[in-house]
Amino acid sequence: MTATILVVDDEPDLEALVLQKFRRQIRDGVVSFVFAHDGVEALESIAEHPHVDMVVSDINMPRMDGLSLLAKLQEAEDKKSTIIVSAYGDMSNIRxxxxxxxxxxxxxxxxxxxxxTTIQKTIRHVEMLREARRRQAEAERAHASLSRYFSPEIAKRLASHGESNGMEVQWREIATIFTDITGFTTLVESAAPETLGELLNEYVGGMTEIVFEHEGTVAKIIGDAIQVLFNAPGDQPDFATRAVACAHDLDAWAEGFRERWKAKGVDFGATRIGAHAGPALVGNFGGNRFFDYTAYGDTVNTAARLEAANKHLGTRICVSASIAKGAENFRGRPVGDLVLRGRSEPLRAFEPLKAEKFDAPATAQYSEAFAKLESGDVAAMPAFAALVGMHADDALAGFHLKRLLNGAKGVRMQLE
Structure with missing residues (x-):
């Protein structure tokens, strides 16, 4: 690299002297020089030669002195490393x-x-700055590229140059969300390929944007199904709260998407969402040739089962007690104690509600009916019947009424 040095001094003989003293370095391509006689001319020269690497400037000059020039150089985005020349003993100006x-x-x-010697030292400093800027630019380009395919947090870690980017397999407390679409297989078989491609790309794109807004990590996209992680790979102490907020926003976006495509004559199914929190084995399971950052364990399986439970319950969102207890100001109504497929112990589940629905009289009426059901009160059936009579669209209340009419008791239920 040839270092370009701007010498700023009003002494008439200095240019010839510098060129004479550094003739060997100039000949070998180590340095090249540009000259100016004051600060104004120096700024004009830098505008013409933006590749200038450093400035050697006197202080006392006409029009603009060296200290004023230095201040201007420090204001610029591309700050030039500057060596100041001053009369011997002028420590005030030097300071x-x-x-x-x-x-x-x-x-x-x-x-x-x-x-x-001072120029050589400055050149080394300039080279270090240039290398640091190059690495930063490479990291930014890598991050921008990776962000097209990975969650922002994963992209940031993959683009970093540290010894460990946090992708190693480890046990972590996480919240995980699973989403799926009802009737998607039928849609695949009936829709034209170009329609299906547009439909699915818009759906997955919109859903993942919602996840990213809540700083979640998209672990898997398999067709219409999406798996989301919170508190992985980075620490998020409020991971349960984030999961609930994200689930609500995913549900709202998916319902809006469904209505838009229904207006176009496409019957797009409802999105079902399940969420659970607990320990899971998290990290890159892709080996040396592939990247597959995901999570495994009972926590993940339970979230998937809760997503499927919505089909039986008539709900769109179903979360576990660990999510409900961990989320700040959780609003929701109890579903019951679900014995999910592959489990022997029941799991208390909840349907999270937005504030306006949670505060509605129907929710208090549901809570009263559920309390009767949980206590074994025979008045549970007429309580749910009254609720369904007033709110025929309350699928969860209808689910419990149907159970009671079929002879079921209590809030424990086996779901396949």
């Missing part, structure tokens, strides 16, 4: 120069051996 960001200083009369 001012260093405070304004000068890299080094020399005293007059100039010792050219000292000047050469």
């Amino acid at each position: 001012t120069a260093m405070n304004r960001g000068a890299f080094d200083f020399l005293t007059k009369p100039i010792d050219f051996a000292d000047l050469e």
